[in-house]
Amino acid sequence: MANTPQAKKRIRRNDRRAEINGNRVNRIRTFIKKVESAIAAGNKSEAETALASAQPELFRGVSKGVLHKNTASRKFSRLAKGVAALA
Template structure:
């Protein structure tokens, strides 16, 4: 348990940030799931529309250190590649 007042405050801050980060992470995962579902259905138009929401959400999460920037770039790249394969 925290002994100093500054350590107690840090604990409170971490708890507040954890709630916010969990919310942002689940929102980001939801956008990725929407793209993956559209790809699974084979609906290219829906996948492109979902990707338009997904890419900014991933980059925003990377910017706010919820995920690593390379992870965000990798996810965008792989989803874009899968959508491109639907066109063929």
């Protein structure tokens, strides 16, 4: 258990940040799922618009520190490859 006031404050702050970061990751996952579902449905125009909205969300996660840069790039690359494969 935290004894000093600063340690208690850090616990409160860490709890708040964990909730915010968790929400951010969930939001990113939702955007990715939208692209994947459009690809699975074979709807190219919907997939392209979903990909265009997912890209800034992915890289916002990088700038906020919830995703590694390479992870976001890999996810975006694979999604873009899936969209491009749609005829």
